[in-house]
Amino acid sequence: MMVPDLAEGRRPYRATQPAAAEVNAKLSVQNLDAWYGATHVVKKVSMAIPARQITAVIGPSGCGKSTFVRCLNRMHECIPGARMDGRVLLDGVDIYAGDIDPVLVRRRVGMVFQKPNPFPMMSIRDNVLAGLTLTGVRPRGGEADALVERALRGAALWDEVKDSLGKRGVSLSGGQQQRLCIARALAVEPEVLLMDEPCSALDPIATTRIEDLMHSLRETYTIVIVTHNMQQAARVSQKTAFFYTGDLIEFSDTDTIFTSPRNKRTEDYITGKFG
Amino acid sequence: MAGLDPGQAKPPSRALERAFAGLCLAAALLPLLLLFVLLADVVYDGLSRLDWAFLTSYPSRRPERAGVLAGLVGSFYLVGLTALIALPLGVGAAVYLEEYGGRGRLAQIIEVNISNLAGVPSIIYGLLGLELFARTLAMGRSLLAGALMMALLVMPIVILSTREALRTVPLGMREAGLALGATRWQVTRRIVLPMSLPGILTGAILAIARAIGEAAPLIVLGALTYVDFLPDGLRSAFTVLPIQIFNWIGRPQAGFKLNAAAGIVLLLLMLLLFNGLAIYLRNYFQRRTR
Amino acid sequence: MGGETTGRGRLDVADMRRRVGAHARERVIELLLTACGVVSIVTTVAILGVLVFETASFFAEVSLAEFLLDTRWTPLFVDKHFGIWPLVAGTVLTSAIAIGVALPFGLLAAIYLSEFATPRARSLLKPALEVLAGVPTIVYGYFALVVLTPLLQRFIPDLAGFNALSPGIIMGIMIMPMICSLSEDAIFAVPESMREGAYALGAGKLQTVFRVVLPTAFSGIAASVILAISRAVGETMIVAIAAGQQPNLTANPRESVETMTTYMVQIGLGDTPTGTIEYKTLFVVGASLFVMTFAINLLSQRLSRRFREGR
Incomplete structure (x- = not known):
């Protein structure tokens, strides 16, 4: 469970001049490889993730899409035996450079997981504030109240829980729990939000609410969503990346991918020939 | 499965099967019954001797004037000190192995060590205590030397039970904390440890309870058998309840056997107290986290 | 809003760089935790060191x-x-008697728990059997000397006051839960499909248990018995109280014997000056005991690994 200093990832910091094509890129991924032990799960992936848009990552299970997004906030390395190589630039800064603290990267690149995971021993309010209290920051009463309200409003949960902030986070429904987790991520004020199949454990109504929420979040945040649901990708995203066995097969505007994919495998996948 | 060739298989006999099930049940119940009878016997003998004077007297050459005060107080001191040393070390080691060690080489070596140490007879720890703490580190046959030795003795159990408690915290909780920008230690201290606290405490108390009944390593260490004073510090000589009982069992007079029975009742009460405490704590936390 | 997250403009380089203080703190904590783990290595090395040093001087x-x-x-x-x-000989004799008692009782109880017991009976019996293993050995020693030996003497007139039989039997009762629970794990691990296969061939419950379940779980059961032997060999207080203190090269369970552990207690009780040959015998006996139990444990680990892999 150690956070290893990845020998491969340790390079002296140097400012990188953004290439012309990446001027608008919030995250620029360059030649990213990732392994679990001896298994090569992400292979030489390069892509530029645009700011304040929703980028969907689709592909059959086991294609490396989850691992790929976990590399974007250095969560991949938290798993024993995990390893990566390549560069990920956040606003032009390589987050894998030797003097970069992964902990601080994660405060700028938030994450929401597949299964809602509010902290069971905390109230709704404490869950929202967890990002601060965990790191030893104790916001004063008024500020904390304002932050809790802002984050919960941001996650479209405020109206449902404003009278029961002291209740346990785990007492909420699955969909509410997931929005609580989004609120918890927003309270840290990240710039990028990674969502790893955030609706796969939810019912259709809760899923719709999360998708609506994503539309409004897009104005402020850069969002990357992993999904196994192609309709969801088509509904919410502006850009779509198709992964297959660790390779990035195709990456372009969502409209293009779903109407005129260039690659045969992309077409087969979105038309349901496999998956 | 050649023996199951249907041609030669006898038709299964229900009666035989019943009889065998009964035999198996008897095998499980008989030792329990025996223990129950033995315990009833010792409690019956012991209660007749158990009074206030017995609790507050030092040992004596005359059985009816002897008491367990030194052993009782010594046991409490020793167990308390042992807990103070073993808990932080054991929990720390468990946290290292579960939360930090990963698949590292050092973690593997430590794991092999712990499982081997758990199989070392307790009396061997007495040799370690005698040579290392009492002699080389010049602590003598003191309370401190005894507690350090007992701490090493129970540490593998503390580590084992703590690791089990830590494993009950879902991985998702750690990931959620890390993804919020908390460090490994912040996640451990503010999420993982609070969530696993009931399990850690229960396991730790049971591990410490084991130390209450131990006599062999303390005898080898050289804890005294005849003590007519209370420990007045870490460097003080001491005795414990099991050694006092052992001493009485070894005397020929019947009166001392009665004293031993009374001592055993006290020892069992102490164990009951600790086990009860562990169960109470577990229920208390379960109620609170529900 | 805490100072850490307010007033942030666009990302600048310093923002994600390691902060020296926070980083150092994390490293110190990790080092402390590692040190706790290293204590176990130090303990092992110290035990080996003490044994080797004094044994060499012996x-x-x-x-x-x-x-x-x-x-x-x-x-x-x-x-x-x-x-x-x-x-x-004293150690082997008392341990053999203990296993002779613990093996049939433990194994049959394990078969009962895994093959016959209702869930309710299981949930009552399992913790009750654990109580057997939790009683301090000094208490068992008292039972052996004060209760069981006089009782046995009524049937075996030439049974000595200190003898191998009585503590052996009591020790067997003490380690029986260990054989029971480990064997039950092994029996439980036999896949249900194997039992069903046997039933499908028309075998009854008994035939299934004896011809399919037990043979399949054999190495797991053997591992549990061997671990129990190690426990019996290292057991001290029961034999120290009830088996006597006469080194006796005999296989007669009616006689008084001294085990390796009892000898160590005997020396521990006396005020043996350090550096004397008597003091050194304490360690050479301890080293022999350590080698014996270590070898037995190793064998048990081997067997249980084979059981897990062969399953």
Whole structure:
């Protein structure tokens, strides 16, 4: 469970001049490889993730899409035996450079997981504030109240829980729990939000609410969503990346991918020939 | 499965099967019954001797004037000190192995060590205590030397039970904390440890309870058998309840056997107290986290 | 809003760089936790060191040949003999009696729990059996000497006041839960499909248990028994109280014997000055005990690994 200093990832910091094509890129991924032990799960992936848009990552299970997004906030390395190589630039800064603290990267690149995971021993309010209290920051009463309200409003949960902030986070429904987790991520004020199949454990109504929420979040945040649901990708995203066995097969505007994919495998996948 | 060739298989006999099930049940119940009878016997003998004077007297050459005060107080001191040393070390080691060690080489070596140490007879720890703490580190046959030795003795159990408690915290909780920008230690201290606290405490108390009944390593260490004073510090000589009982069992007079029975009742009460405490704590936390 | 996250403009380089203080703090904590783990290595090294050092100094005075070939153990007498076998014999005899009791009871109880018991009976019996293993050994010693030996003497008139039989039986009861719970794990691990296969061939419950379940779980059960042997060999207080203190090269359970552990207690009780040969015998006996239990544990680990892999 150690956070290893990845020998491969340790390079002296140097400012990188953004290439012309990446001027608008919030995250620029360059030649990213990732392994679990001896298994090569992400292979030489390069892509530029645009700011304040929703980028969907689709592909059959086991294609490396989850691992790929976990590399974007250095969560991949938290798993024993995990390893990566390549560069990920956040606003032009390589987050894998030797003097970069992964902990601080994660405060700028938030994450929401597949299964809602509010902290069971905390109230709704404490869950929202967890990002601060965990790191030893104790916001004063008024500020904390304002932050809790802002984050919960941001996650479209405020109206449902404003009278029961002291209740346990785990007492909420699955969909509410997931929005609580989004609120918890927003309270840290990240710039990028990674969502790893955030609706796969939810019912259709809760899923719709999360998708609506994503539309409004897009104005402020850069969002990357992993999904196994192609309709969801088509509904919410502006850009779509198709992964297959660790390779990035195709990456372009969502409209293009779903109407005129260039690659045969992309077409087969979105038309349901496999998956 | 050649023996199951249907041609030669006898038709299964229900009666035989019943009889065998009964035999198996008897095998499980008989030792329990025996223990129950033995315990009833010792409690019956012991209660007749158990009074206030017995609790507050030092040992004596005359059985009816002897008491367990030194052993009782010594046991409490020793167990308390042992807990103070073993808990932080054991929990720390468990946290290292579960939360930090990963698949590292050092973690593997430590794991092999712990499982081997758990199989070392307790009396061997007495040799370690005698040579290392009492002699080389010049602590003598003191309370401190005894507690350090007992701490090493129970540490593998503390580590084992703590690791089990830590494993009950879902991985998702750690990931959620890390993804919020908390460090490994912040996640451990503010999420993982609070969530696993009931399990850690229960396991730790049971591990410490084991130390209450131990006599062999303390005898080898050289804890005294005849003590007519209370420990007045870490460097003080001491005795414990099991050694006092052992001493009485070894005397020929019947009166001392009665004293031993009374001592055993006290020892069992102490164990009951600790086990009860562990169960109470577990229920208390379960109620609170529900 | 805490100061850490307010007033942030666009990302600048310094923002994600390691902060020296916070980073150092994390490293210190990790080092402290590592040190806690390293204590176990230090303990092992210290135990080995102590045993090797004192044993070496013992063999500087007594030859290995005498230790292994002499049949008498009398280090506390004027006429000193240092043959380890009487102590080994005492240990082996009491342990064998203990296993003789614990194996049938433990194994049958395990079969009951895994094959016959209702869930309710299981949930009552399992913790009750654990109580057996939790009673302090000093209490069992009292039972052996004060209750069981006089009782047995009524049936076996020539049973000595201190003997191998009574503590052996009591020790068997103490380690029976260990065999029971580990064997039950092994039996439980036999896939249900194998049982169903046997039933499908028309086998009854007994045939299934004896011809399919037990053979399949054999190495797991053997591992549990061997671990129990190690426990019996290292057990101290029961034998120290009830088996006596006479090194006796015998296989007669009615006689008084001294085990390796009892000898160590005997020396521990006396005020043996350090550096004397008596003091060193404490460690050479301890080292022999350590080697025996370690070898037995290793064998048990082997077997249980084979069981897990062969499943």
